[in-house]
Amino acid sequence: MKTTYIRDLYKKGSDLEDQEIVVSGWIRTSRASKTFGFIELNDGTYFKNVQIVYDENLSNFEAVSKLSIASAIIIQGKLVLTPDAKQPFEILATTIEVEGESTPEYPLQKKRHTMEYLRTIAHLRPRSNTFSAVFRVRSVAAYAIHKFFQDRGFVYVHTPIITGSDAEGAGQMFRVTTMDLENLPMSDNGQLDVAEDFFGKETNLTVSGQLEAETFALAFRDVYTFGPTFRAENSNTKRHAAEFWMIEPEIAFADLNDNMDLAEDMVKYIIDYVLEQCPEEMKFFNERIDKGLLDRLTHVLSSDFVRVTYTEAVEALKNSGETFEFPVFWGADLQTEHERYLTEVIYKKPVFVTDYPKEIKSFYMRMNADQKTVAAMDLLVPGIGELIGGSQREERYDLLLNRIHEMGLQEEDYWWYLELRKFGGTRHAGYGLGFERMIMYLTGMGNIRDVVPFPRTVKNAEF
Amino acid sequence: MKTTYIRDLYKKGSDLEDQEIVVSGWIRTSRASKTFGFIELNDGTYFKNVQIVYDENLSNFEAVSKLSIASAIIIQGKLVLTPDAKQPFEILATTIEVEGESTPEYPLQKKRHTMEYLRTIAHLRPRSNTFSAVFRVRSVAAYAIHKFFQDRGFVYVHTPIITGSDAEGAGQMFRVTTMDLENLPMSDNGQLDVAEDFFGKETNLTVSGQLEAETFALAFRDVYTFGPTFRAENSNTKRHAAEFWMIEPEIAFADLNDNMDLAEDMVKYIIDYVLEQCPEEMKFFNERIDKGLLDRLTHVLSSDFVRVTYTEAVEALKNSGETFEFPVFWGADLQTEHERYLTEVIYKKPVFVTDYPKEIKSFYMRMNADQKTVAAMDLLVPGIGELIGGSQREERYDLLLNRIHEMGLQEEDYWWYLELRKFGGTRHAGYGLGFERMIMYLTGMGNIRDVVPFPRTVKNAEF
Numbered sequence: 063m064k065t066t067y068i069r070d071l072y073k074k075g076s077d078l079e080d081q082e083i084v085v086s087g088w089i090r091t092s093r094a095s096k097t098f099g100f101i102e103l104n105d106g107t108y109f110k111n112v113q114i115v116y117d118e119n120l121s122n123f124e125a126v127s128k129l130s131i132a133s134a135i136i137i138q139g140k141l142v143l144t145p146d147a148k149q150p151f152e153i154l155a156t157t158i159e160v161e162g163e164s165t166p167e168y169p170l171q172k173k174r175h176t177m178e179y180l181r182t183i184a185h186l187r188p189r190s191n192t193f194s195a196v197f198r199v200r201s202v203a204a205y206a207i208h209k210f211f212q213d214r215g216f217v218y219v220h221t222p223i224i225t226g227s228d229a230e231g232a233g234q235m236f237r238v239t240t241m242d243l244e245n246l247p248m249s250d251n252g253q254l255d256v257a258e259d260f261f262g263k264e265t266n267l268t269v270s271g272q273l274e275a276e277t278f279a280l281a282f283r284d285v286y287t288f289g290p291t292f293r294a295e296n297s298n299t300k301r302h303a304a305e306f307w308m309i310e311p312e313i314a315f316a317d318l319n320d321n322m323d324l325a326e327d328m329v330k331y332i333i334d335y336v337l338e339q340c341p342e343e344m345k346f347f348n349e350r351i352d353k354g355l356l357d358r359l360t361h362v363l364s365s366d367f368v369r370v371t372y373t374e375a376v377e378a379l380k381n382s383g384e385t386f387e388f389p390v391f392w393g394a395d396l397q398t399e400h401e402r403y404l405t406e407v408i409y410k411k412p413v414f415v416t417d418y419p420k421e422i423k424s425f426y427m428r429m430n431a432d433q434k435t436v437a438a439m440d441l442l443v444p445g446i447g448e449l450i451g452g453s454q455r456e457e458r459y460d461l462l463l464n465r466i467h468e469m470g471l472q473e474e475d476y477w478w479y480l481e482l483r484k485f486g487g488t489r490h491a492g493y494g495l496g497f498e499r500m501i502m503y504l505t506g507m508g509n510i511r512d513v514v515p516f517p518r519t520v521k522n523a524e525f
Numbered sequence: 526m527k528t529t530y531i532r533d534l535y536k537k538g539s540d541l542e543d544q545e546i547v548v549s550g551w552i553r554t555s556r557a558s559k560t561f562g563f564i565e566l567n568d569g570t571y572f573k574n575v576q577i578v579y580d581e582n583l584s585n586f587e588a589v590s591k592l593s594i595a596s597a598i599i600i601q602g603k604l605v606l607t608p609d610a611k612q613p614f615e616i617l618a619t620t621i622e623v624e625g626e627s628t629p630e631y632p633l634q635k636k637r638h639t640m641e642y643l644r645t646i647a648h649l650r651p652r653s654n655t656f657s658a659v660f661r662v663r664s665v666a667a668y669a670i671h672k673f674f675q676d677r678g679f680v681y682v683h684t685p686i687i688t689g690s691d692a693e694g695a696g697q698m699f700r701v702t703t704m705d706l707e708n709l710p711m712s713d714n715g716q717l718d719v720a721e722d723f724f725g726k727e728t729n730l731t732v733s734g735q736l737e738a739e740t741f742a743l744a745f746r747d748v749y750t751f752g753p754t755f756r757a758e759n760s761n762t763k764r765h766a767a768e769f770w771m772i773e774p775e776i777a778f779a780d781l782n783d784n785m786d787l788a789e790d791m792v793k794y795i796i797d798y799v800l801e802q803c804p805e806e807m808k809f810f811n812e813r814i815d816k817g818l819l820d821r822l823t824h825v826l827s828s829d830f831v832r833v834t835y836t837e838a839v840e841a842l843k844n845s846g847e848t849f850e851f852p853v854f855w856g857a858d859l860q861t862e863h864e865r866y867l868t869e870v871i872y873k874k875p876v877f878v879t880d881y882p883k884e885i886k887s888f889y890m891r892m893n894a895d896q897k898t899v900a901a902m903d904l905l906v907p908g909i910g911e912l913i914g915g916s917q918r919e920e921r922y923d924l925l926l927n928r929i930h931e932m933g934l935q936e937e938d939y940w941w942y943l944e945l946r947k948f949g950g951t952r953h954a955g956y957g958l959g960f961e962r963m964i965m966y967l968t969g970m971g972n973i974r975d976v977v978p979f980p981r982t983v984k985n986a987e988f
Contacts, residue, residue, distance in 0.1 A: 283569035
């Protein structure tokens with residue numbers, strides 16, 4: 063008989079009344095008397111469990127009643143409706159086959175564990191309620207992002223992970239090499255001979271696929287990346303990981319306003335999709351992780367995001383009367399405390415801050431007419447601060463070249479990037495969404511280590 | 526006025542008759558007389574161009590008629606149906622605005638270029654017909670894969686890129702480090718002090734996410750990965766790149782037959798989806814790149830894939846009377862020539878070969894009752910050879926540990942992988958699909974360098 067998934071049990075519900083079915087999964091809880099027993103079974107296809115009821119008529123009653131938590135079993139039985147119970151139905155087992163036993167040493171017992179401890183058993187934590195919910199939402203949100211862009215005809219581009227260039231001109235990067243570190247190849251003058259390395263030159267892990275995505279936007283018009291990016295920053299915070307996934311759309315014949323429209327539509331789409339596809343998980347987060355979560359997310363769905371310039375934002379912060387740890391003045395970068403104050407206290411909804419001083423932004427951002435600010439945008443959201451950073455790109459060859467020189471970058475490293483401005487360049491814009499930050503925003507989880515399956519941080523690359 | 530995408534022009538067709546519209550894009554070809562001109566415009570949203578017609582009434586007629594190929598322009602005009610022409614409609618321009626000029630030095634002129642040359646301008650080649658088709662198919666196929674698995678409730682898991690372990694126990698890997706190679710940290714005994722490295726130990730780029738995916742399959746039942754993987758093999762072939770994307774589904778409560786069913790469904794789904802979504806591109810490949818392509822792919826859709834054991838396959842090869850470069854005997858790994866002969870000549874459709882000798886397969890594959898073969902499967906397809914490799918995993922703790930020892934692997938490196946067999950382990954299986962190989966199969970492109978946006982191969986990491 064074909065196995066029925068618990069997801070489908072809850073979908074079909076009473077249609078299956080009194081039918082003989084097979085389910086399989088893992089024991090979440092188990093209790094038994096001398097004559098009957100109850101098992102809460104989870105099969106991974108759904109957040110909720112189903113209750114299995116069995117009695118002494120079961121041929122292996124003794125053995126089943128002694129099974130440890132996490133044991134894998136296959137049940138044949140009848141689905142009966144239980145209108146007066148907490149759950150809408152249960153399964154009266156006629157046979158229970160043991161697929162794989164667990165032991166009492168199973169580290170994920172019913173009691174509450176700290177998040178820190180659960181990180182040490184990252185191979186088992188997706189079996190807990192919290193991480194089952196986190197990683198299903200992560201999967202569904204990833205798909206929502208693909209669906210959003212593909213439904214709009216965007217081309218998904220896989221930009222390179224190993225790169226010979228540093229897109230941002232600033233990131234701390236991981237070196238990639240096949241050279242034997244115990245026996246490095248040296249040239250005659252005693253220098254490291256990188257020509258001997260796999261790629262014949264120094265290579266690193268990418269910090270952004272933006273520059274390569276721009277080449278595709280000038281061919282396909284609307285494109286996006288979705289892939290891993292890396293920062294070798296020696297910072298041990300709740301919001302930073304060395305390896306994280308990023309989404310970087312890039313659109314041609316488009317300016318900063320088009321860019322903000324796209325980002326706003328995308329954020330709302332992701333929230334809406336996850337609320338619709340993961341109602342049980344989202345209810346769980348709202349009850350157990352972050353009490354205001356659902357209100358906050360549904361509020362975002364119905365809000366028009368605010369759009370203010372950096373100059374206006376600085377004025378608003380200065381006039382707020384609030385004292386901040388970092389001083390607020392025109393020319394200073396906004397800190398998380400400022401960002402959160404803007405979105406949580408002053409505007410009480412997501413805020414795009416635009417047109418930042420050129421000194422605190424990247425070389426590729428488009429110079430505004432004032433010659434002091436660039437067409438940048440950051441999206442700030444309550445509870446997180448910066449969720450998205452983007453800009454209109456400098457499409458004017460001379461101005462871009464000028465900025466490359468001003469920033470002390472090497473013109474020859476950007477030959478192909480510059481050529482995009484020579485051969486049919488257009489206005490274009492794009493942004494980066496940190497996927498993990500989006501998941502934290504969606505779930506209320508407070509530490510990036512708890513929204514990545516196997517996080518990589520300073521001194522930690524387990525599993 | 527809002528811009529209409531060329532994709533939508535072809536979708537709506539005659540509904541737009543005589544309407545005033547705005548289109549924008551890049552000039553593919555241009556010719557003009559003293560009084561009128563024609564432009565083939567491509568806007569990246571569709572494989573086909575649209576024809577723009579203008580005449581001397583255009584205020585900037587002179588300037589427009591001199592524009593170089595690849596220049597970006599914005600046209601306002603009227604859509605008129607042209608039932609007698611090659612294309613169903615054209616646009617009579619009333620204004621043409623120049624968004625970004627190109628120059629006669631534009632490297633991608635109308636004439637035929639070699640694939641080798643086009644690789645040197647990877648930032649421009651997506652603007653050519655061939656690469657526009659390749660990279661749109663790549664994007665659509667990626668989405669097809671996500672859609673296939675998500676529609677079936679699979680959880681998408683991001684397995685780590687930077688890893689402290691070597692999943693296959695065999696791959697040649699790229700080292701990842703933040704140590705200064707010019708000044709490596711040494712411990713007192715003169716050894717490299719890896720404790721000083723970013724992660725406090727030696728780390729490499731992943732060759733497979735399978736082992737981590739298994740941890741998720743034993744929580745969510747049905748999961749898949751889709752991410753970049755790396756091989757530092759010094760091999761310069763048409764089928765190998767140092768960086769490539771891989772899809773690795775993993776299913777619990779499932780055996781080798783379930784695994785083959787899934788792989789067959791997936792391959793057919795991808796082909797079907799791409800044929801449906803990219804008819805123009807596929808027609809182009811069939812006409813210009815690989816004459817038999819469409820026949821071959823539609824034949825696959827209607828075939829039941831063959832399933833034979835390795836032992837049967839070896840017998841069939843031996844009895845074929847064909848002479849091969851590499852000898853065929855029981856115990857030898859199948860070479861590409863053997864694989865292609867099986868699928869192209871003997872069976873004439875996709876073939877699963879199963880149950881390989883344990884000596885030529887990985888430690889984690891499930892031992893068969895004969896104690897000589899393991900429950901492995903490779904999917905061979907015409908024109909390519911191996912497209913998919915997979916297996917049922919060894920779920921029996923003692924047998925797995927035994928194989929780890931036999932292969933000379935370190936037990937402590939696999940503590941968490943072994944624990945999956947202790948705590949509610951189940952039968953489970955999975956496979957890996959090389960995404961680039963799938964794209965070669967779908968498009969008929971013969972070199973992996975031409976299906977990756979910016980390929981990374983030996984001595985090559987440009988862009």
